[in-house]
Amino acid sequence: MKKCSDFVLNMDESVTLAAANRAKELKSEGRDIIDLTLGQPDFPTPENIGKVAIESIQNGKASYYTQAGGLPELKKAVQNYFASFYNYEIETNQVLITSGAKFGLYAFFQSVLDPGDEVIIPAPYWVSYVDQVKMAKGNPIIVQATQENHFKITVDQLDAVMSDKTKVLLLNSPSNPTGMIYSEEELRTLGNWAVEHDLLILADDIYCHLIYGDEKFTPISSLSEEIKKRTIVINGASKTYAMTGWRIGFAVGDEEIIAAMTKFASQTTSNPTAISQYATIEALNGDKTQVEFMRKTFESRLNTIYPLLSEIPGFEVIKPNGAFYLFPKVKKAMEMKGFTDVTAFTTALLEDTGVALVTGAGFGSSENVRLSYSSDLTSLKEAVQRIHSWMNSSNQSTGSSN
Structure with a gap:
């Protein structure tokens, strides 16, 4: 007996949740993972x-x-x-x-x-x-x-x-x-x-x-x-x-x-x-003081991380003015590392560097990846540095798959 419907079996899993779950699995194995997958503010809910x-x-x-x-x-x-x-x-x-x-x-x-x-x-x-x-x-x-x-x-x-x-x-x-x-x-x-x-x-x-x-x-x-x-x-x-x-x-x-x-x-x-x-x-x-503080913090992170991300070889990124995501085009970066599939590229990036991003494939874009800057600035800077070093390393990734 088939237990599940064709509809559910053919449904795509949320790529953001899948990426976040994989990052959590690797963390549980003791890996040093920087998770930039979820659009989730890294602040506690305001006290009031x-x-x-x-x-x-x-x-x-x-x-x-x-x-x-x-x-x-x-x-x-x-x-x-x-x-x-x-x-x-x-x-x-x-x-x-x-x-x-x-x-x-x-x-x-x-x-x-x-x-x-x-x-x-x-x-x-x-x-x-x-x-x-x-x-x-x-x-x-x-x-x-x-x-x-x-x-x-x-x-x-x-x-x-x-x-x-x-x-x-x-x-x-x-x-x-x-x-x-x-x-x-x-x-x-x-x-x-x-x-x-x-x-x-x-x-x-x-x-x-x-x-x-x-x-x-x-x-x-x-x-x-x-x-x-x-x-x-x-x-x-x-x-x-x-x-x-x-x-x-x-x-x-x-x-x-x-x-x-x-x-x-x-x-x-x-x-x-x-x-x-x-x-x-x-x-x-109620009071919006903490809400405005969070907004200003996100803006500061964007202004800090955007130019650093733009310097990564093969990453082409435009500066947004809303939400808390960057969505760089990585077609050139994929070619440099020997990939033709953006999901495989994102997976290799996670396995090789410990930086978890989200494949653009789930967003309808086969040449982009999503990075959430709703994380602390220290982690964001470290993540960008790891990606930069990875892109400057030998072209073929250890996790590479065409």
């Missing part, structure tokens, strides 16, 4: 947030099921957050609290896609978009953004893939894995294109507060009433507030779609964790 979580346990509020769509108090906090940060008003029936932003994305696809519906996904893309669309029996349509164009897609590219089955345009700015940010003008052009073709827009804004230099974050949903009407925003607490393990996200948009997503959540997760919801109320409403 943790204090509220503890209080919710002590006063008994965290002991019970909440509404499937989230605590009314947290929905109100999201409502206020949109008024202050997104600069437009929403109603609480336009808000769904989810068990992580990742589940919010999944609930969206399950709630709006019929079999064969197409979702346009710019590449490089976050690793789970494609498989989540497939889980909903949709068809992911990949549009390749080039490093030469700063990983941004154009309307001409969208016109080339548009069909009568296209239903959703997905945009992630700032981007995982590239750190790229679309400008207001670029977003307006893309948003108006979606309006013209009567498409939904899925805006993954999870990195919206991690912005550096002179760049600014523009919510596509704020650009016009017509664009806002068809945009579902996915956001959450994980990256901004160092709350990756708390698993709280939120979806905001059209009340009919939010109601459908809430119904789906009621049959899957029942409700997000109560303790985490109370903590997120404080995250949205």
